Amino acid sequence: MERYILELKDVSMKFEDAEALSGINLKIKHKEFVTLLGPSGCGKSTMLRILGGFLYPTSGKVLFDGTDITDVPPYQRKLNTVFQKYALFPHLNIFDNIAFGLKIKKLPNDEIKQKVKAMLKLVNLEGYERRRVQFLSGGQQQRVAIARALVNEPEVLLLDEPLGALDLQLRKDMQLELKRMQQRLGITFLYVTHDQEEALTMSDRIIVMKDGVIQQDDTPIKIYNEPINHYVADFIGEANMLYGVMREDYKVECEGLIWKCPDKGFEKDEFIELVIRPEDLEMVPEGQGKAQGIVESVVFKGVHYEIVVRDDTGYDWIVQNTKNAQIGSRMGIDFSDDAIQIMRVSPEYRLPAVIEQAGRSIRGELWITQDSEDYVKSGSGSLNAVPKLHTESQGKNITTVFSEDIRRTWVLRTDEYINLSDRLVIRYGAGADSPDGQEVS
């Protein structure tokens, strides 16, 4: 059986009414660099504070090297924290800040001096012993905070967005420096950040979180290339996401075409979502490739151009390419079969809808594709749309529609067949599935 240095078992945390963490299970190995990644409010900092002992979980257990430490106060835990705002002691100079933990342990003075000196060297702050904390730059304070934690030789170092306050260049330097330090010292790092690039750069393993639930727990490469759901794909980097139907293993139908893909293990004709990264797309002459479209916008990003191509169904592809393109010109988009990653659909992006077409009212579901979050949050409304494509999945009708109002494609899943020749009005969100014929406010 493998030994784990840190373990969370079924940990939940409730604040008043809000649930900050629900049913978290997590195992961290020795010398691993693990990153908790998510937007603010996803529960990542709460998790770190539970590990540090500053919060007591509502339920569940915290294990350190196999022993239950849920009830152990922070000052008896063998781990140290680098706090978000550093929390350096303003009444002490740099030396005394770093020596704080050693003095508490009542180590002999010579040893303290020697260890602090070695630490200052490690973080490149030699000769700063007598300086006051207030007179250090953000980057220097940050390094003092790291030194203050590391000098205690903890087995695990918890880092709560330690680079958040630094400017971009310094942040990048510190990322590499931290990673090097972790490898040299052989300490387990548990790192919290909302910066996906930072997570990809530094981690052995990334845990993507949302609303207090772990979404995906994998290596950076797998998180990027094989996101498990819409949320993860969207949070990590740019992504083109489309709905499709899995016809059989290695074969997916999307945009009316059958594409080969590396994925298997889905039900026959299962309604799925697929993701293709913008840098995997290639611009080819019109008539070639897997989709045809017109260039909508071009933005120069330095290393590459970001080109938006609207295809004939109305879907906006994001293409990252070193080649420029002419706005308004037509072109083909191509990608290799490996570029496709198939994901199970996420019910959060589904809204109840009533579709009105030529005097008919059809109940069904509206599945949002592009810039979806805003529409999910805004709740309800109504849209004029043109049906573009039709296919079937496990007895349901799948219709891709394009709405001129918002210039987006969405997907409808209905029991009844939707005629491709007539325009539609879609009423969606709360109240949309009230009895037929009633006005929805």
Add this chain to the structure above:
Amino acid sequence: MDKKKRLLALPYIAWTVAFSIIPLIIIFVYSFCERTPYGDIVFKFTYDNYVKFFQPIYLKVLWRSIVLAVASTAGCLLIGYPMAWIIARAKEKARNFMVMLFVLPLWTNFLLRTYAWMGLLRENGFFNQVLMSLRLIDEPLKLLYTEGAVFVGMVYNFLPFMVLPIYSVLVKMDQGHIDAANDLGADPRQTFIKVVLPLSFPGIVSGIIMVFMPALSTFIISDLLGGGQTMLLGNLIQNQFLSARNWQFGSAISSVMIVMVLIITLVSSKYRSEGSEMLW
């Protein structure tokens, strides 16, 4: 723009000149003046008023004033710090309520509150009655008109001036510093001694000044609760101006006190900026 700013400063300047600077100059000048047998002021330079003050009888008053002021400041600190801590650590709603409860008596007149203490301490007052009915004592203790009564009155009256500055420092204290100390292995006691106490030092210094100054110069509390038995600097000055009609000597004592206050303020303001290091 600059002219407008100066215009805004006018009320402040007028106020300080009229009510601080001019009176101070008058007192200073008077303290070096001679006196006719009937108490009139003769503008003739003399050191006599200061020489007079450094007689054992007056130095004793000075010493008593300092001892009582130090004792009541220490008393306020010992009671006030834990109070400030409890209020600052309470939840926000409870906190505001506690501060209000604490400040409420301040809105009644200072004299009234001191009279109330006379009622509590007198021979058939509250404390004696309670002690008698509990059969802890057979006859009433002499509580009122003692130095102890003056001490209690000073601690009671000046306590808010100790609690509020300490509270305002503690309530603003970053929880992160306490967490960091815990994280580095400091138990609650060590965290208090090595982090919380040094970080609240500016509040403690402010509190000490705010209590020590009025405690040194009070005359009402010593008058009412000391019953004229406890002569303090304040009483001495009051006597010189109102009964003895010796404004020159009164001014000299006042000048000595003002200089003492100035020295203490200067010394403590030096500690206030560096003071945080003192306890480490």
